Amino acid sequence: MKKIFLMALLSALVFAGCRSSQPVTQQYYLLELPSQYEGDWPERLSVLQGSILIANAGITDAYASHQIAVREDTHQIRYFNFNEWAIRPEKAFTQLLLDFYQENQVFEEVMYGRIIQATDYILNTQVLVLELDTRDDIIRARLKVDFSLLDGQNEGNILLHHTADRNMELETKNLNSFARAISQMFIEELHDFSVEVLESSH
Numbered sequence: 001m002k003k004i005f006l007m008a009l010l011s012a013l014v015f016a017g018c019r020s021s022q023p024v025t026q027q028y029y030l031l032e033l034p035s036q037y038e039g040d041w042p043e044r045l046s047v048l049q050g051s052i053l054i055a056n057a058g059i060t061d062a063y064a065s066h067q068i069a070v071r072e073d074t075h076q077i078r079y080f081n082f083n084e085w086a087i088r089p090e091k092a093f094t095q096l097l098l099d100f101y102q103e104n105q106v107f108e109e110v111m112y113g114r115i116i117q118a119t120d121y122i123l124n125t126q127v128l129v130l131e132l133d134t135r136d137d138i139i140r141a142r143l144k145v146d147f148s149l150l151d152g153q154n155e156g157n158i159l160l161h162h163t164a165d166r167n168m169e170l171e172t173k174n175l176n177s178f179a180r181a182i183s184q185m186f187i188e189e190l191h192d193f194s195v196e197v198l199e200s201s202h
Contacts, residue, residue: 012048028086029068029179033099036183039191041104045198050120051109054101055153057093065090068069068175071133071142083175093127098187119161120186122150132178133167140167141181160200162193 063069066088067079085092094112101110111119129144142165149160166189168181 017180023080027083029175030086031092031183034184037187047105048107048201051111052107052121053119054097054112056126057090057125059089059127069131071131100190122152124148139170139173140166141178143182143185145189164189
């Protein structure tokens with residue numbers, strides 16, 4: 001009788017274990033233009049004459065793969081196992097640049113990829129930090145980005161430089177909110193940089 005009871009209990013535990021071990025679903029996240037973002041543009045500023053080449057965004061090696069980084073200590077990060085960027089950050093941020101300048105005419109002509117002749121300007125973008133910061137029991141999206149406007153006709157001399165180290169507190173450890181916050185902060189800084197470009201040309 002005792003043996004039968006033990007066998008029944010073992011079978012029940014095995015069955016319960018099989019039911020609870022559901023396969024883990026891989027989740028993917030996108031960096032996209034914020035749907036409701038409308039930055040303010042100063043009045044009486046005209047489009048900057050000339051062409052600009054949008055160079056591929058550069059990403060610090062620690063953040064350049066599909067893996068999403070989590071900052072857990074001053075010099076320690078880890079990566080999520082089942083949550084990734086759908087597109088590598090280099091391509092995603094480059095597409096954000098192109099989408100932004102398609103929707104907002106800052107330059108007379110925007111170019112990308114291989115070109116035959118030099119453009120008037122070149123835009124270099126470097127993403128230095130891209131992480132979910134969980135230190136101090138506060139969850140933040142952190143983005144450090146650097147924009148440089150180069151002279152395309154004069155050996156790439158820097159005409160204007162804009163850098164920002166941003167963080168945005170999140171209510172929950174939700175990676176969809178994290179991706180949205182990163183996209184928002186990137187576009188806000190790109191907008192501020194673009195306003196500086198227009199103002200410096202007048």
